Amino acid sequence: MIQHFTLPLSPEAFTDALHKGLGRAMQHARTCGLAGLEQIVIDACLHDHAYDPQLEDQRADWLMNMIFSAKSQDRIVPELLSHLADPCDDYRDSKQRSQIALGLTHRGIGSARPIVYTLLRKSRTSDVSGDEEIIALDGAEGLIHVANFLGVQLEQDPEFYAYDIAMRSFDDFHGEAKARHILDAAAFHSAAIVRYLKHVDDLAQRHTESAVDDEANSAPARTIWYRNQSAESTIAEIRRTDSRYSPFLFTEWGRCVPAQQLVPVFNAMLTEIDTARLCKYLRVFQKAKLPTFESALLQYSDHFDESVRRLANSALSNYRHADVHSLARSRIAQGRFTENEIELLYNNFAFEDAESLERHIALPVNNFAKHSSLFDLITLFQKNTVAECRNLMIFAYDNTPCSDCRRYAIEILLKTQQAPEWIIQECRDDAAKSIRDLFSPPLEPANGLIPVKSL
Numbered sequence: 001m002i003q004h005f006t007l008p009l010s011p012e013a014f015t016d017a018l019h020k021g022l023g024r025a026m027q028h029a030r031t032c033g034l035a036g037l038e039q040i041v042i043d044a045c046l047h048d049h050a051y052d053p054q055l056e057d058q059r060a061d062w063l064m065n066m067i068f069s070a071k072s073q074d075r076i077v078p079e080l081l082s083h084l085a086d087p088c089d090d091y092r093d094s095k096q097r098s099q100i101a102l103g104l105t106h107r108g109i110g111s112a113r114p115i116v117y118t119l120l121r122k123s124r125t126s127d128v129s130g131d132e133e134i135i136a137l138d139g140a141e142g143l144i145h146v147a148n149f150l151g152v153q154l155e156q157d158p159e160f161y162a163y164d165i166a167m168r169s170f171d172d173f174h175g176e177a178k179a180r181h182i183l184d185a186a187a188f189h190s191a192a193i194v195r196y197l198k199h200v201d202d203l204a205q206r207h208t209e210s211a212v213d214d215e216a217n218s219a220p221a222r223t224i225w226y227r228n229q230s231a232e233s234t235i236a237e238i239r240r241t242d243s244r245y246s247p248f249l250f251t252e253w254g255r256c257v258p259a260q261q262l263v264p265v266f267n268a269m270l271t272e273i274d275t276a277r278l279c280k281y282l283r284v285f286q287k288a289k290l291p292t293f294e295s296a297l298l299q300y301s302d303h304f305d306e307s308v309r310r311l312a313n314s315a316l317s318n319y320r321h322a323d324v325h326s327l328a329r330s331r332i333a334q335g336r337f338t339e340n341e342i343e344l345l346y347n348n349f350a351f352e353d354a355e356s357l358e359r360h361i362a363l364p365v366n367n368f369a370k371h372s373s374l375f376d377l378i379t380l381f382q383k384n385t386v387a388e389c390r391n392l393m394i395f396a397y398d399n400t401p402c403s404d405c406r407r408y409a410i411e412i413l414l415k416t417q418q419a420p421e422w423i424i425q426e427c428r429d430d431a432a433k434s435i436r437d438l439f440s441p442p443l444e445p446a447n448g449l450i451p452v453k454s455l
C-alpha cells in the first residue's frame with residue numbers, strides 16, 4: 001500500500017506531486033534540478049492546479065522558490081514572462097499569474113512590474129484579479145489605479161459588483177479607513193473613483209438594511225422555523241413536483257426536529273417508489289436518527305439508483321448497529337468505496353476494519369470521486385483515532401488531490417505518534433503553508449516517529 005518515493009522523480013511523478021503540492025516536488029527541484037521539466041513548471045505557474053483553489057493556500061511563492069532554488073530562473077522566467085499576460089478567462093489562473101508577476105518583481109525582475117498592472121482584469125464570472133497585487137506593490141498609487149479601473153467597469157457594466165475588497169486590502173497593511181481617506185482625495189480628479197465610492201457606499205447601505213433580515217434568518221431563528229414545520233407538511237412538500245425547498249432544507253428539518261417526528265416521514269418513505277422523491281425522503285435522515293434503528297432502511301443501500309444508494313449509506317452511518325457494520329464490511333470486501341460506504345463505519349469501526357480497508361481499498365481515477373473517498377477515510381479516523389490507521393493515513397496523504405485533506409491526515413498521524421520521518425521532512429517543503437507550519441519550529445523525531453504535537 002505504501003510506496004515511499006525516491007529521488008529523482010520521473011516526469012510523471014514530478015507532475016503529480018507538483019499538481020498536488022507535495023513537498024517531494026520541491027525536494028526534487030532542490031536536489032536534482034528542473035532540467036527537462038521546464039514546461040511542466042511553466043504550466044503550473046500559468047494554471048492553478050490546486051484541487052480547491054478557493055480554500056487551499058496560494059502556491060505562487062512556493063513555485064517561485066522552486067524555480068530559484070533549482071537555479072532554473074534563466075531557463076524558465078523569460079518564457080514564463082512571455083505568457084503571463086496571455087488572454088485568460090479563468091479567475092483562479094489569472095489570480096495566480098498576478099501573484100507570480102508580483103513575486104518576480106519582488107525578486108528584482110524589472111520586466112515583471114508592468115505585467116502586474118496588465119493582469120488587472122475582470123473574468124467571465126465578473127471576479128477581479130490583480131487588484132490586491134497592485135496594491136501590495138505600489139500602496140496608495142496602486143489603490144488609486146485599482147479604484148479607477150473598478151469605476152470604469154461600473155460605467156461599462158451596470159450589473160457589476162465592485163466590492164470594497166481593494167480598500168480592505170489596503171487597510172490591512174496601513175490602518176483602518178486609510179484607503180477611504182486616500183480615495184476621497186483622489187475623487188476630486190477622477191469621475192471613475194467617484195462612481196466606485198458611491199457604489200461601495202450603496203452596497204454598505206444595503207448591507208445595513210438587510211441586517212434585520214439576517215437576524216430573522218439566523219441559525220436559532222431557522223431552528224425554530226424548522227421545528228414548527230410538521231411531519232405532514234414536510235411529506236407534502238416532498239411529494240410536490242414544484243417544491244419550494246432546496247433538497248438540503250429537508251436535511252436541516254430532520255436535524256432540528258425531535259426524533260419521534262421523523263417516524264411518519266420514514267413510514268411515508270417506505271411506500272414511495274419514485275426515485276427523485278426517495279432522494280428527498282432520504283435527505284431528511286442525513287443528520288438525523290429515528291428513535292430506534294429500522295432494518296427497512298438497509299434496503300435502499302441496494303437500490304438500483306446510485307443517488308439513492310449514496311444517501312442511504314449516509315443515513316445508515318448515523319447508527320451504531322451490527323447490521324450496519326455487517327453491510328460496511330461486505331461493501332469493503334467487494335471493493336466498493338465511491339458511494340459513501342466508508343461512512344458506514346463512522347459509528348461502527350472495529351480494529352480489524354483497518355486491515356480490511358488496507359487490503360481492499362481502491363481509488364477511482366476521477367479526482368472528485370477520489371477526493372470524496374479519501375475524505376470519508378480521513379473522517380473515519382478523525383472519529384476513531386487509533387494506531388491501526390497509520391498505513392491508511394499515509395495512503396490518504398499520498399493520494400489525496402487536496403492539501404486540506406492532506407493536512408488532516410498528517411494531524412491524525414501526529415496524534416497517534418505514527419508520522420514517519422520521510423513525511424515530516426516532506427511536509428516542511430509542502431506547497432501549503434498550513435502544512436509547513438505544523439513542523440515549525442522543527443521538532444526532534446524519536447525512532448523515526450515525531451512526538452505528539454498540540455493540534
